[in-house]
Amino acid sequence: MITFSEQQLKVPKLARPVYLVTAGQSKFDRAFPGKRTEELCVDALTQAAELINKTPAELKKYIHTCYYGHFADHFGDQLLGEAVIHDRLGLDPLGTIGVKTGGATGGSTLWEAIKAVASGYSDCTLAMGWERMDEVPTDEGNFLISCAADKDWESPLGHIYTGYYAVMAQKYWKVFGKEEESFRKTLAEIAVKHRGYARFNPYAHGPMKITVEDVLNSPIVAYPLLALDCCLMSVGAACGIVCDEKTAIELTKNTKNKPLRIWVSAGSHTLRPADRRDMDIPLLPNETADQYKDLGERFPGGDRYPGFTGFLAARMAAWYGYRMCGITDPMEDLDVIELHDAFTISDVQTYEDIGLRPYGEGRDFVESGDCYHTNPKTGQPGRLPSNISGGLIGCMHAVGATGIMQVFEIATHLWNRWGEIHGDDKRWKEFDREKPADWTDLQVKDAKRAMAISHAGVGSHVTATILMDPDNLLKEDA
Amino acid sequence: MSMFGQVYTKNNQYKIKGDFHHLTPNQPIRNADDGWKLMGVTNPRDMTYIHSYGGEAIFFESLGQGKLMATRCDNPDCEGHGTVYQPFRIHCMDCLRKCTVFDMTDLAKKSAKIHTFMVCERSGAFNILNTPIKFINVEFEGVDTILMSYLSIGNPEIGMRVVPIFQTLNPTSTILDLSWVPDGTAEKELPEGFSF
Ligand SMILES: [Zn+2]
Numbered sequence: 304m305i306t307f308s309e310q311q312l313k314v315p316k317l318a319r320p321v322y323l324v325t326a327g328q329s330k331f332d333r334a335f336p337g338k339r340t341e342e343l344c345v346d347a348l349t350q351a352a353e354l355i356n357k358t359p360a361e362l363k364k365y366i367h368t369c370y371y372g373h374f375a376d377h378f379g380d381q382l383l384g385e386a387v388i389h390d391r392l393g394l395d396p397l398g399t400i401g402v403k404t405g406g407a408t409g410g411s412t413l414w415e416a417i418k419a420v421a422s423g424y425s426d427c428t429l430a431m432g433w434e435r436m437d438e439v440p441t442d443e444g445n446f447l448i449s450c451a452a453d454k455d456w457e458s459p460l461g462h463i464y465t466g467y468y469a470v471m472a473q474k475y476w477k478v479f480g481k482e483e484e485s486f487r488k489t490l491a492e493i494a495v496k497h498r499g500y501a502r503f504n505p506y507a508h509g510p511m512k513i514t515v516e517d518v519l520n521s522p523i524v525a526y527p528l529l530a531l532d533c534c535l536m537s538v539g540a541a542c543g544i545v546c547d548e549k550t551a552i553e554l555t556k557n558t559k560n561k562p563l564r565i566w567v568s569a570g571s572h573t574l575r576p577a578d579r580r581d582m583d584i585p586l587l588p589n590e591t592a593d594q595y596k597d598l599g600e601r602f603p604g605g606d607r608y609p610g611f612t613g614f615l616a617a618r619m620a621a622w623y624g625y626r627m628c629g630i631t632d633p634m635e636d637l638d639v640i641e642l643h644d645a646f647t648i649s650d651v652q653t654y655e656d657i658g659l660r661p662y663g664e665g666r667d668f669v670e671s672g673d674c675y676h677t678n679p680k681t682g683q684p685g686r687l688p689s690n691i692s693g694g695l696i697g698c699m700h701a702v703g704a705t706g707i708m709q710v711f712e713i714a715t716h717l718w719n720r721w722g723e724i725h726g727d728d729k730r731w732k733e734f735d736r737e738k739p740a741d742w743t744d745l746q747v748k749d750a751k752r753a754m755a756i757s758h759a760g761v762g763s764h765v766t767a768t769i770l771m772d773p774d775n776l777l778k779e780d781a
Numbered sequence: 782m783s784m785f786g787q788v789y790t791k792n793n794q795y796k797i798k799g800d801f802h803h804l805t806p807n808q809p810i811r812n813a814d815d816g817w818k819l820m821g822v823t824n825p826r827d828m829t830y831i832h833s834y835g836g837e838a839i840f841f842e843s844l845g846q847g848k849l850m851a852t853r854c855d856n857p858d859c860e861g862h863g864t865v866y867q868p869f870r871i872h873c874m875d876c877l878r879k880c881t882v883f884d885m886t887d888l889a890k891k892s893a894k895i896h897t898f899m900v901c902e903r904s905g906a907f908n909i910l911n912t913p914i915k916f917i918n919v920e921f922e923g924v925d926t927i928l929m930s931y932l933s934i935g936n937p938e939i940g941m942r943v944v945p946i947f948q949t950l951n952p953t954s955t956i957l958d959l960s961w962v963p964d965g966t967a968e969k970e971l972p973e974g975f976s977f
Contacts, residue, residue, distance in 0.1 A: 336812075445906065456868050460914065462906065473899050577918065577926055577928055578874070611897050
């Protein structure tokens with residue numbers, strides 16, 4: 304649709320407060336020839352239990368319903384893979400359901416898990432996501448991913464999803480990037496930042512100490528996208544435990560985890576970008592219609608919204624999410640974020656969709672230094688550090704797990720446990736990864752509010768998961 | 782000697798003929814770093830999916846006949862009344878009423894322009910297009926959406942005028958029967974089997 308009814312613009316409301324009490328994840332890697340998927344899921348659930356000083360068996364006693372995110376059945380050649388994991392986790396005969404929304408599967412799984420608690424159906428739910436992308440040859444993997452595009456209108460065109468996606472990157476590059484070398488360099492900075500942060504994350508599978516020049520010299524995938532602009536393809540699992548207030552207090556008693564308020568909102572847009580129609584920009588609380596009046600003059604070709612340059616699904620997830628919990632300016636109200644950096648350029652597009660910068664000015668979020676843990680220009684803490692985990696480019700993209708990994712990461716900042724969890728020598732050894740001599744604690748100081756954006760492919764589904772320290776809410780009745 | 786598997790419909794049922802399966806045995810996967818211990822097994826398999834084009838069949842049939850069909854919402858009560866869809870949509874996105882099918886070949890010849898594009902070196906398994914693939918998204922005057930396709934000749938540029946070509950000789954009955962070339966391309970330069 305290109306216009307909205309009043310009913311469709313209802314601000315979502317959870318019927319009671321919902322809390323994230325703990326989360327966990329497995330090691331992420333390109334392949335696990337020695338591990339079955341269920342072993343990775345057990346690793347994730349075990350960590351979630353350990354973070355609140357419980358055994359998995361003790362934690363499991365609280366779980367009432369289970370939500371499993373696993374995008375690609377055909378990769379694993381196993382329909383109802385969710386039921387296999389549910390059984391192996393020993394959670395039968397509890398109610399369970401599988402969730403599939405492409406790259407946004409992790410976020411959507413949390414969306415389901417929180418609604419079950421908010422409605423009162425359950426007091427404690429498990430959201431678990433994973434992906435297994437290492438069990439087919441790469442060209443067949445590309446084929447299978449292309450099956451997420453329209454099978455009659457897109458997939459036969461080369462069976463290569465990157466191609467369907469990259470036309471949008473090209474348009475953004477030409478219209479808003481103006482093909483400027485300086486913009487190309489900004490994109491490279493994002494790749495350097497995310498791979499660099501991944502060096503301090505033992506779970507991450509793509510850490511690299513590289514320079515902007517290394518990125519610019521990496522092979523062309525589809526210009527302007529270079530090899531080092533692109534995200535990883537990973538295997539791994541991540542989970543979160545979501546509760547009502549009473550259960551949250553009980554589960555976190557005498558532990559280092561403070562229950563965190565959690566909200567999830569969602570948006571969608573045409574699976575085929577071809578079907579996008581022009582519309583007015585839905586405005587976020589920190590925007591006015593006036594500021595976009597001359598967008599097409601400042602950026603010739605930029606007057607079609609969302610065209611091929613914006614992600615309407617991300618805009619709508621933010622539209623609903625911000626109003627739901629009282630965010631009026633994400634730059635002011637949030638302390639740390641994880642975004643879906645499938646490509647460096649889509650990271651920039653997302654800055655605009657979620658209102659960190661106005662449309663057309665996303666690059667400034669990087670160029671100002673705001674996106675860094677420590678602003679390289681000022682040496683001061685970044686205004687809104689993003690993708691400290693390394694994101695999809697440096698940490699992982701194990702599709703069904705990705706959105707939950709992001710939430711695990713932002714939660715560790717709000718729990719003030721980032722350093723403890725990522726710096727643990729035992730963990731580095733267990734994962735057979737070498738802890739760098741210059742390992743740095745990237746804990747974002749005094750982080751109270753955070754957000755993660757989970758995003759599917761060309762923008763068909765996007766969720767926004769917002770976490771807040773319950774003593775630092777923005778709206779009392781949220 | 783096997784023949785390609787074929788499917789047709791009769792009495793509203795799929796009738797299946799010929800050889801679909803080319804069996805390859807499972808093979809053990811062993812660890813070269815650890816005494817060739819068993820790690821897993823391969824599961825090779827060919828599958829054949831049988832798929833209905835439904836209300837879009839006329840679109841795909843027309844490509845092989847040199848015509849580009851589109852649809853339009855003619856429901857006077859629809860807020861999107863008059864919306865022209867390419868990709869062809871059976872039902873209007875707004876009112877869900879059946880759209881009117883019409884031939885937009887001439888409109889495409891006169892007004893098609895590249896909205897954006899991507900030259901892609903890689904492809905997935907089972908690809909039959911030549912690489913690099915020149916993906917183009919084509920906009921038309923008076924059409925509300927932007928069609929994805931591929932350019933067969935030359936190098937794409939945003940704003941470039943292009944014209945449709947159709948695989949009218951031995952059509953594949955897929956979206957690949959439609960391609961594009963720069964405006965002004967001569968008929969003799971077209972890929973084999975294609976015509977304007
Ligand atoms: Zn209509």
